[in-house]
Amino acid sequence: MYYPEPTTIWESIQYSPLGIFIAESTWAFPTIETIHVIALVTVLGTIFVMDLRLLGVASKNYPITSMSRDTLKWTWGGFVLAAITGTLLYISKTSSYMINPFFMGKMVLLAIAGLNMAYFHFVTWKTVANWDTSPVVPTGAKVAGITSLIFWITIVFFGRAIGFTLGIYDCYMVGQGDDGFIVSMLAGIACAGA
Amino acid sequence: MGDLLFNLTDWMRGTVLLDWAFWMQETAFSLFMVENFWNVPIAQAIHILAIGAAFGSVLMVVLRVNGMAGAGLTFEQTAARFVPWVRWGLLVIVLSGLSMIMAEPVRNMINAVFWIKMIALIVMVLVSLSWIKSIRASAEAAGVGYVGAGGAKATGWLIMALWCLIIVCGRWIAYVPV
Numbered sequence: 151m152y153y154p155e156p157t158t159i160w161e162s163i164q165y166s167p168l169g170i171f172i173a174e175s176t177w178a179f180p181t182i183e184t185i186h187v188i189a190l191v192t193v194l195g196t197i198f199v200m201d202l203r204l205l206g207v208a209s210k211n212y213p214i215t216s217m218s219r220d221t222l223k224w225t226w227g228g229f230v231l232a233a234i235t236g237t238l239l240y241i242s243k244t245s246s247y248m249i250n251p252f253f254m255g256k257m258v259l260l261a262i263a264g265l266n267m268a269y270f271h272f273v274t275w276k277t278v279a280n281w282d283t284s285p286v287v288p289t290g291a292k293v294a295g296i297t298s299l300i301f302w303i304t305i306v307f308f309g310r311a312i313g314f315t316l317g318i319y320d321c322y323m324v325g326q327g328d329d330g331f332i333v334s335m336l337a338g339i340a341c342a343g344a
Numbered sequence: 345m346g347d348l349l350f351n352l353t354d355w356m357r358g359t360v361l362l363d364w365a366f367w368m369q370e371t372a373f374s375l376f377m378v379e380n381f382w383n384v385p386i387a388q389a390i391h392i393l394a395i396g397a398a399f400g401s402v403l404m405v406v407l408r409v410n411g412m413a414g415a416g417l418t419f420e421q422t423a424a425r426f427v428p429w430v431r432w433g434l435l436v437i438v439l440s441g442l443s444m445i446m447a448e449p450v451r452n453m454i455n456a457v458f459w460i461k462m463i464a465l466i467v468m469v470l471v472s473l474s475w476i477k478s479i480r481a482s483a484e485a486a487g488v489g490y491v492g493a494g495g496a497k498a499t500g501w502l503i504m505a506l507w508c509l510i511i512v513c514g515r516w517i518a519y520v521p522v
Contacts, residue, residue: 196400
């Protein structure tokens with residue numbers, strides 16, 4: 151099949167041998183996407199378990215350090231797998247993802263969810279010995295729990311929205327002046343050089 | 345494999361399933377699902393969130409039986425915490441799933457992978473129910489020191505594998521040749 155000369159860095163990624171292989175293969179994209187779904191439900195499921203404990207909704211009498219030990223390795227394992235498979239999906243159609251507001255929104259939300267988790271584990275966690283076995287946790291831990299729930303629920307919605315809107319936005323179609331601020335801004339990133 | 349699934353789907357086209365699918369397509373609810381662009385993605389997002397909640401809860405029970413989580417808790421305490429989340433999660437999965445079927449009846453009802461998914465779902469529920477029942481019978485005496493026997497541990501992982509198979513089918517409904 152003929153592919154045009156890449157005019158942006160995103161097209162260079164997309165038209166790489168691996169990107170072309172995933173895009174053209176009948177089985178590669180669905181297979182990678184399936185692994186992505188199994189990985190992400192593992193992340194979601196274990197995060198829900200931990201967040202509900204932090205919020206005092208469930209497992210109130212189970213120590214928080216034990217809950218963290220039970221869930222965190224699965225959360226991380228699932229996340230690494232989701233990140234690898236997500237990257238593979240991304241390189242099969244990089245320029246379409248880069249101009250998609252839901253994809254970029256999802257990446258921003260993932261970054262914020264990561265910062266929320268990092269703040270909890272490096273700052274709030276320092277005093278965990280004081281509230282480990284208590285059904286009531288400090289406000290900081292509750293905020294981490296509810297924030298995490300809200301972000302992950304939104305990330306799932308954005309993830310699904312990507313599948314329904316990929317290809318709606320295109321460098322040739324945007325930039326006519328009547329696009330919203332976000333789409334215009336993304337077009338600046340996604341279409342530079344095109 | 346692709347040929348077999350295609351032939352199965354092709355056979356379904358000649359059955360009453362097609363009439364049912366056409367009937368479903370004309371219902372008010374089906375029309376509601378397709379009249380707004382966001383209805384189907386929202387139903388799918390709810391479906392995935394409920395799968396996450398149920399899948400994570402099943403994983404915690406399986407890990408407890410394997411002695412890999414829930415240290416210091418009896419099996420009953422672990423089950424009391426997580427089994428209701430699996431039940432309610434499954435209810436949301438079924439309701440959101442039904443709304444997705446109603447949105448695209450022909451795509452789902454006339455699809456071999458969809459029916460394999462439904463069979464796998466029923467098998468998973470039946471295996472899970474009998475697994476929990478048999479563990480309850482033996483776990484009570486062991487208290488917090490309970491760890492499952494080899495068969496109980498392996499069946500737990502089989503249940504996780506069935507969940508994964510259901511997810512695989514769920515994704516491939518969209519890709520299988522029809």
